[in-house]
Amino acid sequence: MKCDEAIRDILLESSGELDPAQRPRLAAHLEQCANCRAYRDALTRVERVAQQDSRAEVVASAVTADTILTEITRRSAIVPRRARVAWIAHPAWSAAAAMVVAFLVGFTAAVLWAGLRPASSPAVSDAPSRAPVATEVWSLDDWMDLQIDLLFEEAAALARDLQRPVERPTEISDPRESEILFEEATVDV
Amino acid sequence: MDAQERAWLDEYRRGDREALGKLVEHYRRPLYSFILKMTEGRVDPDEIFQEVWIRAIRNLDTFREENLLGWLFRIAHNLIIDLARRRKLFVEPDAATSGSQGRSSWLHRVPQSGIGPATRAAGTDLGERIRAAIRKLPPEQREVFLLRTEGDVPFKEIARIQGVTLNTALARMHYAVLKLREALKDDYEAYGGRMK
Structure with a gap:
């Protein structure tokens, strides 16, 4: 297995999309290739740091299900006007x-x-x-x-x-x- | 989509508004964070967040997929692109980090107004460092990375969202990882990792 193929499989493995039949082949390559092991470790580390930082964020969103449904209702009230405009537009x-x-x-x-x-x-x-x-x-x-x-x-x-x-x-x-x-x-x- | 998410979706389809509230809360952090980091505070993320849900609810009858969050991300992706296309202002990307790919990128059509409230309120020095590194990524690479880390979206779904091949999506993630690894090199070495 070449390193390019290994990196592709490392990425697919990280998302759970790697074909199980390919795992032994990837594992064998990783045992021999220090660079690909370092790449896999870096991927894991970078993803973990980003996820931890994201979870620490305070999401200051005021949108709720009620505001969403209210907005849908408000827009539904002006649909007939849009329909007339669409008619004129053709x-x-x-x-x-x-x-x-x-x-x-x-x-x-x-x-x-x-x-x-x-x-x-x-x-x-x-x-x-x-x-x-x-x-x-x-x-x-x-x-x-x-x-x-x-x-x-x-x-x-x-x-x-x-x-x-x-x-x-x-x-x-x-x-x-x-x-x-x-x-x-x-x-x- | 796990069993609980599917149950909430089914309950809402039967008319239970509270079930929609649970879905909105459940997906709030990954979806809002993705929107915020993709637009870099150039627009009100609440507006896009609400618009994503409005479009999703209006088209819920046609939703037959397994991954509701992936679908929401796809709607958000299209909204951000539409927004970028409508804007007249053009912000030049950072030439040192974007390269020719970033120069013609759609996201840079969105005017920048600053960093959003969630980003300012967040965490550690390491967190700030990786956020800064993520912001410097070309938008296409940034989107792949955020979809993976914020939403755990599979690469096949990411390729579908971006309208590219699976290999292109994988390559974008690969380049994003290389750049972020370089940006976090000092922290990583202090942590005891290997950065070759």
């Missing part, structure tokens, strides 16, 4: 969240607009029984059905008007009066 997450929110807002607005639009149009005023309540949200299918119904109703009304004979004034004494009638007729149509 631009990709923030961008994705903004896109989802924008989509949802846009979709909701489109549906609401589509549902409320018939209530403000003149056609719906002709069909009060079908007009949606302002707070009611219609589906797109319902809105499409209503538009088709209104279209048929308008077509039927137009057909009736075409079949009806035109009523003309038989006597116009005042030209201004005829204008008023004409204006009224225009408004009716």
Whole structure:
């Protein structure tokens, strides 16, 4: 055994990590090598002095289990704030969240607009029984059905008007009066 | 970890706060002393000591190892390195004792403010002599030596803590012993030992 190997084994032996099978080999080397014996003695001595000095120290620590647990509790109280900061700190997450929110807002607005639009149009005023309540949200299918119904109703009304004979004034004494009638007729149509 | 330490750990996991107090007291001296001597009083050792326990308790569910003290030392090691990296000040190491290895060492990024209360309160002239010699060791060697003497941490665990091979950890201990032997030469000869 070389001295380098012996020193490695001396160190491992001091920590209890030397393979028991290697001990006889180390012991045989130590019997022959004064330098390695001196190294082993120095290791033992240095470690002992350091350990004795350490045990003589007054450890002036004020930390106890209570202070540790109190600090853990205090930090736990501010975890949600950290979570928000972490969320903001990730631009990709923030961008994705903004896109989802924008989509949802846009979709909701489109549906609401589509549902409320018939209530403000003149056609719906002709069909009060079908007009949606302002707070009611219609589906797109319902809105499409209503538009088709209104279209048929308008077509039927137009057909009736075409079949009806035109009523003309038989006597116009005042030209201004005829204008008023004409204006009224225009408004009716 | 002996049976008593394991029992305290199990009791705390079942909700017994007093068991945690026993563990903290049981490991206080080796852990606190290690922190104090690694940071040389440059920071408040209580802060690091408390932070080690906080991180340990928060991750206790994941702890499946045999050596709780070794785990605590590993947390302390990482905390001290993080602290050194965050500090802006750079303290030049003692060129006579550190060599090129110490010059780029992480620990020297921690500003020095003096020696801590425990060190000042301690012991004998021989004790002061070995403390001074330990302080002059390059941080990597000092850490190996302190882990061995303060915590009786096996070399395999030390290698794991430092992220090096077993042979590197052994070599660091070897060089630390050679330097400390030289520093204690006069005392040792008076004691009657051989210092060859």
